Amino acid sequence: MSGSSYFSVLTLAAGTVLVCAVAILWLASIRAVISMVAVQGASLGLVAVVLGVHLHDAGLLAAAAVVVVVKAVVIPVLLGRASGSDSGSRESRPLVNVPASLVASAALIVLAFVTGRGVAHFVGTRAGALVPIGIATMLIGFFVLVARRRPTFQIVGLLMVDNGIALTAFLCTAGFPFLIELGVSFDVLLGVVVLMVLSQRLRLEFGDVDLDELQELHD
């Protein structure tokens, strides 16, 4: 792969991760959000593939395969199944409405570019210059966690935080050694499964709830 096409594919893939994050803020239907999660996972995998090919790093290609399987296939399928029975499969009353969320995401992206510049400069490679995209994705994930109230959206928010951090890791250091990468992906997968089981139990126990209606425990 020639230098310039390598970098443009990398930028496109990393950019798609961020675009998916913003799209998730914009979409209200859970089904559409889950497909965005899948696209985001696939783009993250593409980032790893491009880097792996460029650096001739077989470990990174293996990590990319794991990322694609876990984040673009398994997790979206599981999420889709779990939310299939979710009667209220729309975020009806988000704490922050959609236009305000989009403005907030613009602010978060600016913040990410300001804070990420130092790290990007330190990494020194062309891939490193894209680090702010990873940080922006992470910040938007945090925003989803606090601004959305349905359990499925919170799981998606956590996944976005995780994808943003994984993207940052790929761009900074070309990923961790493969075994650690495998452990991390496995943890993420199990974490999502546990959250989905819990959200189903919550639904059985409380009916169709928004999470801020959980007020049993306080001081």
Next chain:
Amino acid sequence: MLLMTILVLPLLGGTAVALGRGRTWSAWAAVASNGGALALGIIAAVRVLREGPLSGARGTLRADALSVFMVIVIGAISLLASWLGVRTPARAPEDGHRNPERSAVYGVLVQAFVGFMILAVLAANVGVLWVAVEATTIVTAFLVGFRRTRGSLEASWKYIVICSVGIALAFLGTVFVYLAALHAGGHSAHALDWTSLMAHARHFDPSLMRLAFGLLVLGYGTKVGLAPMHTWLPDAHSQAPAPVSALMSGVLLTVAFYAILRFKAVTDVALGPGFARTLLVIVGLLSLALAASLLIAQRDYKRMLAYSSIEHMGLIALGAAAGIRLAIAAVLLHILGHGLAKSVLFLTSGEILTAEGTSRIDGVRSLVARRPALGGLFGVGLVALLGLPPFSLFTSELVMVRAEFEVGLGWAAVLAMVAMVVVFIAVVGHARHMLLGPSGPPRPAGSSGVTAPPPRWVAAPLIGGLVVCGFIGVFAWPLSGLLAAAARVVAT
């Protein structure tokens, strides 16, 4: 080989539980496996003191004095917790009798929990440490929600969401440490190994390390329960079955703190001691202030114990901030003493909850007169927890304060002591009501129904835990060599 055996033993216990479908004998096999891990941990400690750090599994596992000390803490407390846990699944609220499937799930998860904690402290590589700490979050989420009541489901949801976010930040911090290590010339496969990090830390980029350590304190600090990231802790600790609370409060918090201690050592080499000290003093004092203020009006005795954990984690953070050998040795002794006292208290509170049917402080009166065994254990446990002699928390708190004065953190030590006095008064006030107090109006039959006192095999490990806590407070010799060696590993 030794390290691998220590790691695998609790998992074998878990396999026994799975094969025995949670029958009583298999639960006892799990207890034995945890006891075995404790015994092997002590053997490993002797060997580390004689021969230096051990390694195992082709260099994936590594044990220096600090690691084996933590293995001993994990072994001791998991022995206590699984011993008392033999009866736990039988008490699932929806079915009065033993449900084999649920008992098996419970036992397997507890053993996996113990196994991952051991992996966290024996991992040679800080990436593996991260994977293990994250895995403890996942296995304990179901344990927190095990009773499937509304409160416990809410607590486990909060727990896993908040801790996942925290641990994600710790991951980002680890990424930045890795980046700094690669730039300082570390080889990619081993750059995150503890020995390699310490060897290259002098050349790490300072501004990157500041960012990384900030994220690591925020991330692992969430799991430690340091304020302001503590919000999951009181809910999870009060809702989980008692043995799980004991394990979480007694060791899980300090296993996460172990990660902070390791990274603090790297940061100190890269940046000098000032940066890590400032951060830890801030979170330590915040935790103390928060715990003290919320303990005053506490109405639930399990939450009272949970806030006391936040207080003790604050003390440990302050001790680690001081950073000199004396301080770190005291921090480690405090980790052991607090673990023992707090797990005995949580386990006793589980028995009190079963006997009295309420976890409200004003629902329990004159316990010493009515149930001398439980009341006595709870009272003595609180005496240990509040740092009164002869228990080891007295020694460790005293030494931490002295070390803090030595490095010029006297002002922080004074603030900490003010908070401790407030905690003391608050806890003694609550305990006086629960243990002595007038017995109040007779309750309707059923709620306080006649329950047999706990059998002797239940009381024995609890008494044992307190005796050990007192013994190491009076005689430091069995531990002093190990503590000094462990402190050398991470002290400035």
